[in-house]
Amino acid sequence: MSNFLTEEQTLLRNVARQFAEEEVRPHVLEAYGKDCNKFFRELGKRCGDLGFNNMLIPKEFGGLGLPTSSFMIILEEIAKESPALTLHLQIQAQVPLYILGLPAASKKWLPKLMAGDAVMAAGFAEPSGIANYGEWPEFAVLDGDEYVLNGSRNFCFTGMYHDVMMSLGLVNGDSYCFFTEAGQPGLTVSLEKKLGLGANWAVVHYKNVRVPKKYAIDFSSMMIKNHKKVETDSYSSLWLQVPAMSLGCAEGVLTKTIDYLKQRTNKGKPLASKSVIQDKLARMQTKIEACRALLYDTVRLEEDGRNDTKLGHMCKSFIPDTAVEIARECITLHGGLGYCEGTGIEHYMRDAIGLTIADNTSDMHYASVAYYMGLPGAERGTM
Numbered sequence: 001m002s003n004f005l006t007e008e009q010t011l012l013r014n015v016a017r018q019f020a021e022e023e024v025r026p027h028v029l030e031a032y033g034k035d036c037n038k039f040f041r042e043l044g045k046r047c048g049d050l051g052f053n054n055m056l057i058p059k060e061f062g063g064l065g066l067p068t069s070s071f072m073i074i075l076e077e078i079a080k081e082s083p084a085l086t087l088h089l090q091i092q093a094q095v096p097l098y099i100l101g102l103p104a105a106s107k108k109w110l111p112k113l114m115a116g117d118a119v120m121a122a123g124f125a126e127p128s129g130i131a132n133y134g135e136w137p138e139f140a141v142l143d144g145d146e147y148v149l150n151g152s153r154n155f156c157f158t159g160m161y162h163d164v165m166m167s168l169g170l171v172n173g174d175s176y177c178f179f180t181e182a183g184q185p186g187l188t189v190s191l192e193k194k195l196g197l198g199a200n201w202a203v204v205h206y207k208n209v210r211v212p213k214k215y216a217i218d219f220s221s222m223m224i225k226n227h228k229k230v231e232t233d234s235y236s237s238l239w240l241q242v243p244a245m246s247l248g249c250a251e252g253v254l255t256k257t258i259d260y261l262k263q264r265t266n267k268g269k270p271l272a273s274k275s276v277i278q279d280k281l282a283r284m285q286t287k288i289e290a291c292r293a294l295l296y297d298t299v300r301l302e303e304d305g306r307n308d309t310k311l312g313h314m315c316k317s318f319i320p321d322t323a324v325e326i327a328r329e330c331i332t333l334h335g336g337l338g339y340c341e342g343t344g345i346e347h348y349m350r351d352a353i354g355l356t357i358a359d360n361t362s363d364m365h366y367a368s369v370a371y372y373m374g375l376p377g378a379e380r381g382t383m
């Protein structure tokens with residue numbers, strides 16, 4: 001977390017830390033097993049009870065209206081134990097912000113989403129790719145007062161146990177987003193297994209799914225108009241959330257590794273006393289501090305009204321990549337035990353890799369860094 005917390009943020013951090021250590025830690029491995037949907041639903045509900053789901057929702061809509069940095073502090077703390085749960089929390093807390101412009105949808109779903117009594121899902125990944133949005137096949141047509149949706153969306157993290165879903169798609173070459181409910185006629189989900197961050201995700205299929213106009217938003221002024229990307233600044237505080245989880249992931253696995261190396265001995269001395277090992281631990285701690293400085297400096301600029309888009313993209317590439325490096329090293333430092341399933345260590349590696357891909361890959365973000373550096377011929381790589 002930032003070295004410059006307000007009093008309110010210190011309290012929030014303490015609440016999140018206590019929740020992570022006492023309520024999440026004992027169940028972490030359930031996220032990767034048969035009962036994973038239960039893990040996410042039940043702990044997701046606890047996030048609602050603790051006010052984490054509604055931190056970003058403005059006060060006039062019943063939320064806490066807190067700044068991005070406060071949410072990042074929560075994500076970082078929980079990710080130290082369970083990066084998987086933080087991805088659920090991110091979708092639950094961030095995606096409902098798009099509902100706010102639709103009074104009927106807000107009234108219907110927002111209170112339940114904030115309380116954690118309904119689960120949000122996001123469908124932004126067309127099977128043909130995510131960043132080539134302008135080239136996607138048409139997703140919906142207008143029929144009277146309703147849109148009719150056809151197609152599918154991949155990689156929906158909370159898809160298997162969702163209640164409300166937001167999907168992006170094209171209507172006559174313009175971008176729109178639509179809100180649907182699980183169980184609606186024509187809407188089905190199929191299970192996909194994934195490597196980390198929890199066991200299940202879903203492909204969501206739409207076959208003539210009807211969505212009233214009041215549950216649709218025209219996004220063409222900011223995303224895609226007539227199949228072409230609208231040239232706006234691509235800064236988004238969303239790009240800082242996965243890096244906050246990645247930072248927590250790196251800190252979590254490093255702390256567990258240091259504890260282990262202090263206890264495990266060789267020739268009567270703890271492994272942590274070996275200079276080769278100390279060197280590795282010192283380098284990893286330094287990388288973590290560098291990530292922290294980059295991340296919280298970037299969000300401070302945002303909150304000071306001085307967004308720096310290039311820094312945002314650097315956060316979403318450099319920090320998840322660093323978390324993978326650290327998780328890999330920490331597995332090796334556990335020896336054979338680090339390579340065993342169910343030890344509570346190896347999942348950090350699988351989780352960290354997922355964080356380099358979620359919300360657009362590191363390479364896509366580095367392409368955007370190159371664009372904002374003004375390098376010749378560079379094009380933004382992100383959506």
Ligand SMILES: Cc1cc2nc3c(=O)[nH]c(=O)nc-3n(C[C@H](O)[C@H](O)[C@H](O)COP(=O)(O)OP(=O)(O)OC[C@H]3O[C@@H](n4cnc5c(N)ncnc54)[C@H](O)[C@@H]3O)c2cc1C
Nearest residue numbers: 123124125129130155157354357358359360361363367381
């Ligand atoms: C854990 C996890 C959770 C996710 N949750 C969700 C979710 O809830 N909802 C949802 O809609 N999606 C979700 N996703 C999907 C995710 O957003 C996409 O997988 C990601 O943005 C990459 O898009 P893609 O799979 O289409 O990759 P592709 O576009 O097919 O990319 C393939 C490769 O090409 C590279 N590449 C592509 N374009 C460029 C470029 N311009 N410059 C350089 N390299 C490039 C990529 O880096 C990658 O290595 C999730 C993914 C993960 C891993």
